[in-house]
Amino acid sequence: MAKCSYVPLFETKQVKGRVLFRCIAASIFLGICFIVMYRLMFFPVGGKVERWIWIGQFLSELWFCFYWFLTTVSRWNSVYRLPYIQRLSQRFEKELPGIDIFVCTADPLIEPPSMVVNTVLSVMAYDYPPEKLSIYLSDDGGSDLTFYAMLEAANFSKTWLPFCKKFRVEPTSPEAYFRTASEPLNDADNWLSVKKLYEEMKMRIEATIKLNRIPDHIRKQHKGFREWDFVLSKHDHQTILQILIDGRDSNAVDIEGNPLPTLVYLAREKRPQHHHHFKAGSMNALIRVSSRISNGPIILNVDCDMYANNSKAVKYSLCLFMDEKKGDEIAYVQFLQSFDNLTKNEIYASSFRVLQQLELHGLDAIGGPCYNGSGCFHRRQALCGKKYEKNYKVDWKKVSDTKADESASFLEETCKVLASCTFEHNTTWGKEMGLIYGFLVEDIITGLNIQCKGWKSMYLSPERDGFLGVAPITLLQTLVQHKRWMDGHLQVFLSRYCPLLYGYKKIPLKLRLAYCPYNLWAANCLATLYIVVMPCLCLLKGISLFPKV
């Protein structure tokens, strides 16, 4: 392609309202100056207790000022990206790369297989050539119930994919779609019959879950069930790998004869004496297994509780990765995460609106958003630990066709070792390669590490949300999640990966500072507790905190 004909595949725009935001920030800064002046000028002279309380308050206030400064860094300059998928289709019609999609699930009781099925079907139905999509489900629950649900999904996809195309279904999760859509005027019979098929499938899955075992007549339907004869428990079993749909097989077609995406079920080996490293461990096993089977240069990671809500998301992300000028330095493209179970007043602020709609756009302007675990497209090489080198260029023609040519059963057997407990021994998996182990927020630390290797990341928030998930909505769920995140972030701050030090000379200072409000989220509790408790105690004791007039 001639260089002079370069037309960008995406544009970067400034978020509106910056001037207003900066005026408000300036006024807050002025307020802070007054507070500091007040604390210094009216320092109590009499009374030892008063003096110490005063100092405590002053320190708490200084902490909040510092925290405000950190958050302001990430909000100062916000940008958003505008991808042009028409240009992408025109330019790369034949060279679109393979996409490997990883869905993680861990427990059939907490994450019901009927939900997992919906997530898997939603990503199978992306508006993208199906022969270039490979979906991998990692089942850390090692459950034959989840495996059975995947068989049902594989079967239903033969109807669902052509249906999505015909009726331009959005969202492509059947549960979410049928919840709100009503039948069209034309071809209502067909529409209703597919809805019925879906409901029957859902009922079959739920009945099996209720039964809590796979009935014999179903067990006979697939060779894969025989694997469970050797499963001792969820924490003690061999690798189970089954290619449920082999996209390379010319017989793997939907009811209209179009090819289907590849669908793979993986339950990596688990043994009580080996640490499994939670989601990071399962992602790393998926990276290795997929590299043998489909080896897509781009990997999408979604949690099983987050379905694809925008069928164009793959193409949107490719507009960024494949842009000739700016694409080659991007390691990952994080999508805004939204939730479809939010309560009206959202009393626990479970959707993290300020983070999602403001701060991540700000981070995007100063080096890139963090990796948030779900709804994120990765460049395989960057995720596998490659450092960014100047003038690194991808030849999309070369990487677009890298599938294995061995038979599915051969692949099933030979890939098992890649997901075994001992495979990672004496390797850099979990340290330099793949997702990093040992942190409660493996996503954040992995994203930071990738950025420190010279890569950029970008943030996408299309008008129609890319992904919709399930947020905690009860107090208990919220406390558990927030505590885990706070712990995880503080752990990052206190580790050798502390952005301020680890990122020195690797990422911009602004980005290092912008990571800190999240890392120091837990540390806020000390100042907050002081400010909340002390004045009340003083009131009870009759200690005056204000200057006498």
Ligand SMILES: O=c1ccn([C@@H]2O[C@H](COP(=O)(O)OP(=O)(O)O[C@H]3O[C@H](CO)[C@@H](O)[C@H](O)[C@H]3O)[C@@H](O)[C@H]2O)c(=O)[nH]1
């Ligand atoms: O041993 C495990 C534990 C969890 N998971 C999966 O990891 C995902 C995230 O777990 P969840 O309990 O839903 O955590 P959330 O707090 O909702 O997840 C957010 O925060 C996590 C880090 O704390 C990230 O891993 C997630 O991607 C991010 O969406 C789910 O799909 C799980 O199935 C596994 O695969 N194996």
Ligand SMILES: [Mn+2]
């Ligand atoms: Mn979740």
